[in-house]
Amino acid sequence: xxxxxxxxxxxxxxxxxxxxxxxxxxxxxxxxxxxxxxxxxxxxxxxxxxxxxxxxxxxxxxxxxxxxxxxxxxxxxxxxxxxxxxxxxxxxxxxxxxxxxxxxxxxxxxxxxxxxxxxxxxxxxxxxxxxxxxxxxxxxxxxxxxxxxxxxxxxxxxxxxxxxxxxxxxxxxxxxxxxxxxxxxxxxxxxxxxxxxxxxxxxxxxxxxxxxxxxxxxxxxxxxxxxxxxxxxxxxxxxxxxxxxxxxxxxxxxxxxxxxxxxxxxxxxxxxxxxxxxxxxxxxxxxxxxxxxxxxxxxxxxxxxxxxxxxxxxxxxxxxxxxxxxxxxxxxxxxxxxxxxxxxxxxxxxxxxxxxxxxxxxxxxxxxxxxxxxxxxxxxxxxxxxxxxxxxxxxxxxxxxxxxxxxxxxxxxxxxxx
Numbered sequence: 001x002x003x004x005x006x007x008x009x010x011x012x013x014x015x016x017x018x019x020x021x022x023x024x025x026x027x028x029x030x031x032x033x034x035x036x037x038x039x040x041x042x043x044x045x046x047x048x049x050x051x052x053x054x055x056x057x058x059x060x061x062x063x064x065x066x067x068x069x070x071x072x073x074x075x076x077x078x079x080x081x082x083x084x085x086x087x088x089x090x091x092x093x094x095x096x097x098x099x100x101x102x103x104x105x106x107x108x109x110x111x112x113x114x115x116x117x118x119x120x121x122x123x124x125x126x127x128x129x130x131x132x133x134x135x136x137x138x139x140x141x142x143x144x145x146x147x148x149x150x151x152x153x154x155x156x157x158x159x160x161x162x163x164x165x166x167x168x169x170x171x172x173x174x175x176x177x178x179x180x181x182x183x184x185x186x187x188x189x190x191x192x193x194x195x196x197x198x199x200x201x202x203x204x205x206x207x208x209x210x211x212x213x214x215x216x217x218x219x220x221x222x223x224x225x226x227x228x229x230x231x232x233x234x235x236x237x238x239x240x241x242x243x244x245x246x247x248x249x250x251x252x253x254x255x256x257x258x259x260x261x262x263x264x265x266x267x268x269x270x271x272x273x274x275x276x277x278x279x280x281x282x283x284x285x286x287x288x289x290x291x292x293x294x295x296x297x298x299x300x301x302x303x304x305x306x307x308x309x310x311x312x313x314x315x316x317x318x319x320x321x322x323x324x325x326x327x328x329x330x331x332x333x334x335x336x337x338x339x340x341x342x343x344x345x346x347x348x349x350x351x352x353x354x355x356x357x358x359x360x361x362x363x364x365x366x367x368x369x370x371x372x373x374x375x376x377x378x379x380x381x382x383x384x385x386x387x388x389x390x391x392x393x394x395x396x397x398x399x400x401x402x403x404x405x406x407x408x409x410x411x412x413x414x415x416x417x418x
Contacts, residue, residue: 005130005196014130015139017188018123019146021081024181025119026150028088028174032057032095032109033244034158035167037251042167045102047248047373053106054244055370057113062362064117069355073348077122078189082182084118089178091115096168120358125351126189128342130196137280140338144276148330151243151269219347223410224290224403229360231293232336234396236361238300238389239329241368243268246322248373249382254315267319271327279331289335290407294400296335297393300328304390311383325389332396337361343414 005011032039033054040050071080091112098104127139154170161169220226246268275296283292307321341354376382 004132005135005192007195010192010195011131011135013188014192015127015135015142017185017192018127018139019142021085021119021123021181021185022143023146023150023153024085024174024177025088025116026147027154028092028178029057029061029112029116030151030154030243031092031158031170031174034154034247035170036244037247038158038162038167039102039105043102046377048370048377049102051244051369051373053102053109055366056106056110057116058240058362058365058369060110060113061117062359062366064114065121065355065359065362067355068117068119069121069352069358072122072125072351072355077125077351078186080118080122081126082186084115085178085182085185087115087118088112089175089182092171092175092178095171099168117355121351121355124338124341124354128345128350130192133342136342137339140334140342141276141280144330144334144338145273148269148272148276151272152266155266155269219410222406223343224406225353225357227399227403228290228336228340228407229357231290231297231332231396231399232357232360233364234297234392234399235293235329235332235336236364237368237392238364239326239333239361240365241372242322242326242329242389244369245372245376245385246319248376249322250315250319253312253318253382267323268326269330271323272330275327275331276334279334282331283335283339288404288408288411289339290400291404293332293335294397294404296328296331297397297400300325301390301393301397303328304386304393308383308386308390311386325393328393333361343411346414 005014036047036050036054040047043050068080068084091108094108095105098108123143124140127136127143131139157173158167158170161167161173279292279296282295283289286292286295303321303324307318307325310317337354337357340357341350344350344353372385375385375388
């Protein structure tokens with residue numbers, strides 16, 4: 001078991017580094033979704049064909065999470081993250097090169113999905129190893145906020161590139177950023193490892209003398225991981241589906257320019273930042289990640305119902321309601337994907353559980369990104385999707401409500417053993 005950092009300045013610097021890495025991860029992953037309207041418009045191809053790159057990427061990302069999660073618990077996580085940054089840098093650089101062929105772009109972006117999968121589970125592993133439980137919770141909050149800030153940056157960067165140059169420029173900028181942060185990561189993480197070499201030697205030696213407890217099947221049942229996974233699938237369906245297609249919804253419903261509709265999507269991560277912070281505060285009060293997720297699902301349901309009733313009426317109202325839905329999903333992601341894995345540290349399975357749970361997010365995402373486009377094309381409107389979002393939200397609420405007590409008991413037992 002790795003030693004913990006106990007110096008406040010080092011803790012702040014370490015959390016900032018992890019947040020910077022995840023900021024770049026989102027920059028090099030969300031830029032295709034942000035460019036989607038311009039891509040299918042400029043190439044004059046159907047939305048469903050253009051969305052295959054996003055769908056393929058989330059499939060490879062989700063599958064890669066499983067492998068990355070296991071590797072993160074068996075090998076040095078810092079090298080896995082470094083590899084992911086290098087590969088995603090090359091993939092982002094390749095997109096402008098092959099931008100004349102949607103099929104080549106699909107292939108490149110699927111590879112990028114695998115590269116992106118090398119970052120989150122190992123990052124969670126490193127944060128869990130080097131930070132105590134209290135600072136770990138702070139770290140995952142800041143890292144989550146960093147992902148929202150990155151999304152804001154992406155949805156500003158792409159329209160600016162479209163206006164002054166072309167959408168391909170955003171990928172060149174993303175590629176260069178990934179190469180730079182890769183160098184910063186390797187230099188900095190080695191520095192932190194050296195600085196923590198002699199921290200908590202006695203405590204660490206005692207813990208390392210004890211072998212990790214085996215994660216039996218009974219703990220999977222007792223923790224409610226299977227229902228949690230279902231809740232995560234539903235969260236991924238809404239979070240990525242709404243984020244990906246909001247520019248198209250706004251553009252087609254209100255006849256706005258693609259760059260303007262893309263820019264309007266900035267509202268999603270802005271509220272996402274507040275939602276993550278609110279979810280963290282809610283969790284501290286309720287002391288239950290699953291109950292916090294249930295509350296957020298209920299808010300999402302109410303928003304989706306209102307959106308279904310008042311769609312096509314007001315562009316600002318539509319933007320706000322979709323922003324609220326995705327903000328709730330970001331909060332649920334913080335609860336179920338980011339904070340739940342840390343309770344499995346005694347089994348030395350933080351990275352594995354993180355990879356497994358995060359992969360379920362992208363099962364939902366892969367289905368929704370393609371399905372939302374297919375449904376809109378079949379019915380020639382977006383309203384049916386809004387109704388489906390309401391059904392998904394209330395389903396998530398019911399799943400979480402059913403396992404509140406089970407998760408509370410498991411959570412308390414794990415905290416007692418720490």
